[in-house]
Amino acid sequence: MPRRHLQCLVVLAYLLVSACGGDGSENNNSDNFDEQPLAAVTGRVTFDLVPFNNSFNGLDYNNIAVSPARGIRVQTVDLDGNIIDSTSTDNNGEFRFKLQPKTDLRLRISAQMHHNSGPKWDIKVTDNTNSNALYITEGEVFTSSLDGSVRNFHLASGWDGTAYSQPRAAGPFAILDAIYESIQKLVAVDPDINLPPLEIRWSVNNSVAEGDLEDGDIGTSFYSDSTIYLVGKADSDTDEYDRHIVIHEWGHYFEDMLSRSDSIGGLHGIYDRLDLRVAFSEGWGNALSAIITDNPIYRDSFGAGQAGGWWLDIEDNRTTNAGWFNESSVHSILYDLYDNHGQYEVEVEGQPESQIDTQTDGQDTTALGLGPIYETLVSNNYKNTNHFTSIYSFIDELKRQQPQSVNVIDKLLNEQFIYGTGSDGTNEINNGDIPSVLPVYKTAVVDGNPVTLCSVDNAGSENKLGNSGFAVFAVSTPGAYRIDVNRVFGAVQSDPDFLIYKQGAIIHIAEGVQNGQETASINFTDTGTYLINVFDKNNIKGNGRDVCFNLQLSAD
């Protein structure tokens, strides 16, 4: 090949790669097309990634890894603060610009990931205790040169061996690294995934105290309304290096934005008997953290020097209170659907490696991978189910999409004492020791007999199994219908309320304060299947009591 043609191909290849940041991200510098020779500015961004210690549950500052900051926005900035060009780091944390020579500039690294061709995402880490300011770092001013410039950046943890005595610059980039890993796994199953903007608010001031978000008193790490809040207060509870927690909360974002969640949120533990909507959502978050990391040991560090913590094994199929209402049942099923471990190793803290126990993984004989789980969650059937999102609605759609796997899926379900079928859990026999919760959905008929729904606090309050009673009813003719809920037995003092849903959307809230009764007259313009959720408000607020109500539907 003639030398001139070879040069052309090299330039062409370079332009194609560099113009999109090396990974199809962004680059706004049209000057790249100039005939003039350009000055290369390259470099690499790294950060301190603090791992967990293998022998206990806290962070291990003795084994900090210098990790590439992947997919991170890098910008060239002129002396007036104007952005000259933008790109993103590649999988090795490397970036590359081509600029006019003899340009005075500095480089800006932002805690931001942005991708707008092919798969799309837009994520940034900000400080809620500082006017939601975006975390960035900038380098020194230098002049671009035809000889090329190489400028590497490192963001440190701030740990001095005994404490965080320096700014914790690595924190935002550790958080983004977990999200980057999550996105890459989803891109592998959906190359055109379009993730709406997400803001992650983290601060070294974010504590587990309840109070004002702008003061950092966020209560705990949580997701709500396109935003993830993460704790960061040293010696109390920090989550920036707790990868499973970051991904767990990102899983809630995913549900909210690309799938559907009817979860009512709130406090939850892995052995709790939960409202089925909460159990599925939290079990999904747990399972996703294990799926993304390919590490089923979920860890949460906290305490003095971040040296304490707790853990759970997502792979472990043994649990207390197994069933459709248990998040650990849900996460063990979802992870078993994903993984290909017919056997797994049980690692006990402090145990020598030679003594690690190998267990047969129960009924796990399937290995669907993430693809079918993803396809189920984003399917229209799942998102438009007439019942609440739960293990039932998920499995119902998964079986429809994976008919060859029905038998092995059923084995996984039965191992967790889940026997109901269909999106409504028909014929479920596991009541979690609370008889009133079965059937999962009672059936109410317009102008039919009353249906009894109970609200009990046997499993706790707020979002636990039995706090709410559910009924399904059909509206075959548009028009006005009256709904009466009246105490029939149980606690004399009660405050019944109800919500009506259509395919997950709330279409009516009745929360009067009358003792023992609640009533509404609603004009239904759409026919179809509706759900009603009846509860005693005392069981939501924590002043629990057991009470049952009769639900009566009548044409108005």
Added chain:
Amino acid sequence: MGGINAICTAVASYCLLVSCYQGTTETQQASNISTHAHSSTPSTEQATEISRPNPDYLKPGAAIRLEHDYDGQTAVGETELIELSFTEAYPQGELRVSLMADPGLLIEPQTATWRFAMDSDEPHTVQLTAKAEAPGKYYINIYASAVDEFGRPQDRVFALAIKVSNSVKSSKIQARANLESAAENLIYLPSTETAVK
């Protein structure tokens, strides 16, 4: 420009345009919360979709609630008596509670672990005193662990912010306005920049 170079540039330009296509951003709609109270003869209301604020999806942990009687203000040098009340719904096992205060805040008892049987519906209470000799915002970190009958712990960390005298903000790295965009603030982190050449 030679022919081959012109083709080369044209192909590159096209590929760049295609590969760097910028998609549009989705927007979301939000509407107000709507709640209704009813008498025994309710008026008929339309069945229309109601938007509620999203719930908070919390990270996993022990299902333990903390309530306290701290009123939110403490004078310098004042000894504040505080009662912490823990409720849980575990049928068996043990609840363990320990405390650690920020430097400058003296709590009594200083080092103790409280242990409660979880087979009762009654709240588990801890009394302590807190005192600081300098104004500021101090935290009492509260580590709670619910250990079930099989010895498996589930933990949750709480904290109580003690505001002494005039409350002050925690120390922060100061954000500064972005020079080219008043809409976005930036917070500057230190980094090590190495110029290789």
